Amino acid sequence: MAKHLSTHGWTPIIIRAGDEHYTEVLDPDLARLVPDTVQQIKTSAFPASIARRFGIGDIGLRAYFQIKDAIRLAIEKERPDVIFITGSPFYPLLLSGWIKKKFGLPVVLDFQDPWVSAEGALRPKLSKGALAHQLALTLEPIALRHADFVTSVSDRQNEEMANRYPWLDRSRMAGIPIGGDPADFEALRASPPQNPIVKLEAGRIHLSYVGTFLPKAGPLVSTLFEALAQFRSEAPELANRLVLNFVGTSNQPNGVGTHLVSPLAQAAKVDDLVREVPQRVPFLEALHILANSNGLMLIGSDEPHYTASKIYPALMSGTPFVSMFHQASSAHDILSRAGGGFSHSFETLDQLKALRPILKQNMRLFAEGKVELAPPNPQTYQDYTASSVAGRYASLFDEIIA
Template sequence: MPLKYTRTFGIGSLGIRSLPFLQREGDRLLSQQHFDLIYFSTTVFNAMSLGPRWRDRFGIPYVLDFQDPWQSDYYAKTGVKPPGGKFKYSFAQLQAKILEPKAIQKVSHIISVSPTYPEALQKRYPYLSPEQFTVLPFGAPELDFEVLPSLKIQQRIFDPNDGKRHWVYVGRGGNDMALALRSLFLGLQEARHQQPELWQSVHLHFVGTSYAPQGRAEKTVEPIARELGVADLVTEHPYRIPYFEALQVLVESDGILLIGSDDASYTASKLYPCVLARKPILAIFHHQSSVVNILNQCNAGRTLTFKSSDRPEQLLSLIAPQLQWLLSIPKTYQPDTDWQAFQPYTAKEMTRQQCMVFDRCLVPTPIS
């Protein structure tokens, strides 16, 4: 249903607008062709509610892939403003409480990017067994970096030949990242105060921080930079840019920033492209995030960790040396990444594991 009609009634959700049409087209396809398995991999969670319908009508097992939690009490517990505002988020969570139990009840298997999602789902649905879960993060897109030079992409975020050091962050923003951002900018403020001349050539770019369409994106990074007196070092580009242009931004940067949420379950899918860009990485993440373990295990970057209860001032002594390191390394620096340790996170290996999950779902369950 087109937005120009549904917005009249205050409805913009893609899940609501598309659901009857997904159901109709799915019914048609499943009745006319043979399928072995149905795989839902989307954050348009309402679509997952079609799994039980198609299993009952056509006898086809289905797998759900949780890239984010469907039900979440994070914003209620922390008081952080939810995306879209409290009313819209509350309505989305009401739908989740109604539809998630139905979608889960007959699922064959659940894939998730974070180990915390299976824990939460098993608490809500005790009948689920550990064998029904597989934690499978997004795979590292090695092939994309192999073909990138041949595409001759021109990124429009910064000029890599202007003599400056350009540090980049590519990914979403949000109020849940305020602790990491405040820590970073407080560290910048302190470092520049001590050696102002060194920081004249540094600029930080935050790219694609908003999901909102052109003209409606709200900046969440620059206001914090202004508050802490480093706005002249920071530019926020809230709009999303094309995928390969985003990779080119990483490749042409002098350093990559990874900013984490104060939600311990947050797993950044953007981690692997950052590693493959072969640039120095500084990650500021919750100490329980899988990002920390992966970076340390692969020796792909430096990490600064925090707890949800920490204050930016407490991290100042930790972040200052990291910023000095990032500023002091030569432009030609490449991390000494352990590519053998990185191998389990490649797209090829993740695909192999995913296919194993699919195969297991097709083995008939013995009748007891």
Template sequence: MNHKVLIISPHFPPINAADHQRVRMSLPYMEEFGWEPHILTVLPNYIEGVQDPTLVKTIPPHIPITHTKALSVQQTRRIGMSNLGLRCLPYLLKAGDRLLRQEKFDLIYFSTTVFLTMWLGSIWYQRFRTPYVLDFQDPWLSDYYKQAGTLPPGGRFKYGFAQLQAKLLEPKALSKVAHVISVSPAYPKTLQQRYPYLQSEQFTVLPFGAPEPDFTALSSLNIQQNIFNPNDGKRHWVYVGRGGNDMALAVRSLFLGIQSHRRHHPEIWQSMQLHFVGTSYAPGNLAVKTIEPIAQELGIADLVTEHPHRIPYFEALQVLVDSDAILLIGSDDPDYTASKLYPCILARKPILAIFHHQSSVVDILRRSQAGQAITFTSKQQPRDLISPVITQLNWLLSTDKGFQPNTDWLAFRPYTAREMTQKQCAVFDRCLTTAR
């Protein structure tokens, strides 16, 4: 008989939010490993973001989903409060109370970057004695932007308010936690230093699973991407993912390399176009370009187009598939792990990555032999990387149109969604053993 897990994931299809990915990719395999999932999420019309109805088709139809309301963002923005966590918290609490009274759940699993909702785990543990697991896909309480001296996303006031909430509520959320899952090996160390009562066996590092079924489904969905025309005779290199000040080192290194290479070989770059897609989390007119200004400063603005708005998930996959090469831009934060790596590998295109040498992206890329990685340390400056960037640009420019890397798929297998779900469910099993 399978165990039952209540999954708290406020962002869930059809909203195109990165933090639904772990849940969505594991749902088809959970029952195989002894767990029956029930999703508790927020109704899509209460969430800011790109609607993507196609994602709903990838959810096994028999899995129960409970939707709840939230305060309207149109109303709360007037008082400067658009954060989904604040808007949905009382509704999730009420709905969760009802579900936990009505049904016997063996475990509660929080998989979200709406960190405020993790506080509910300790409340429900006190009320129902149900063990809970927290999945940290990013740090909640963090001094990264203060140490780096860069402007945080959303501005200093909003970020400062979010960090104040984190200082108050992260200790409560972790006070009774059964287990913590993290995409980065660095964050468990930070949490253990911060909360000495947490034991090393309460942590598991688990990257997102590679979305193989999505690429299988892509060809039958007839998705059209509107970023570029793959048949216009040009060569299109793409980056799909967020931008930001913490990625300036990698972006500048790439652009300086292109600037130098074009100075000596201008004819090669006449047919090149670089596209940076979905670089801002901000909705509508609030989205700010962070890539094009650097290209403009370095005199290569004619080669670079930035589309700051997020696009639907399957359209983003189609952008990767239609491209001639994929760029992976890393943060200067060594703990940054890019979940977008796996779709890039599955797109079977040449990959050029520029990442901090401690990032797990570098290791995975090299193990799978799916692309080339340029690495940097925290002490290096963009100009220090011009030479390795030019070397890799020469390699990328030399690949034929339609080139596919000789990826080691056997080495890639441990990163697939099924393998990751098996590890995830093994964590759930351990939580029940510990709880007894």
């Protein structure tokens, strides 16, 4: 979004922790997609080696006070019109109250993921995850009290937030997805990955899923694997041409040993046709997989609110897809209108299981090389390109300062 704001009349200044303070493996190709014309202020942070002795690893906590000081200096020097804070990490959202009281500037809080989530509520008691959930329940309303406007990736996520806090002004909330940038594929063509972590071997039909695998996606993936097992029982030679790749399922750059999909494949007895790479791959390699697979698997969860930001780069890649989302998910609506793939939906688990015959037929078409679909209609995702998303935020900022 930042690189497109200037075309809509706004000049962004990014404040973030310096590269050396992150414990994750960095992605320099992703960083290079942000042009040098975008000003970035990089802060220090408390060393992870010390902070972890106290159970703190979150960069939003380790750099909290340094970011706060950088915001103060930037306000004094640059005189910005709006402060925009996005999470995760979520803890910097708490700076909203200080900014309002000290400087009187409007603050927009953006939730790329839910801070308070149904998944967090299911964490075992006394676990670190349960503690984080309790902190979220306590801290989220404190941050929201001082927001002039709240955005998240979907209207449904905003609705759930507003239901938790009846004092929130729903007219000061908007669902704005993360979107995707067609220019990223131009960068991919100019600089394809030289030593990719995931190699799409010639001679096989590759169906690929790229992104985090959430527990609520389990029933959907199990249904897909059951359909694959049925397909192989009917046409083993044909089915054995397929490879189902699940890449980046742990969302961690070092998540090599955390297999979440493989046990489901083993249960369905199709693990020899499924390859899981838990490790998060670099951004351009992820786009490379989207663009060069024979087909994509776009899989949501059994929750109606799920909105997958990953669908936009998938549509922009032009690769045929098989999608599975709850009927009420905005992702299903967008994919159905876009075309370019096989879009499936359900409301109940029984309806989900009833998808097995059509999923089996979809996989047969891929294995036979008979998928003949027009590419997705660009008009259906035009509003979700990075430039359009930047334009929506620019209009929001204009409204706030009017």
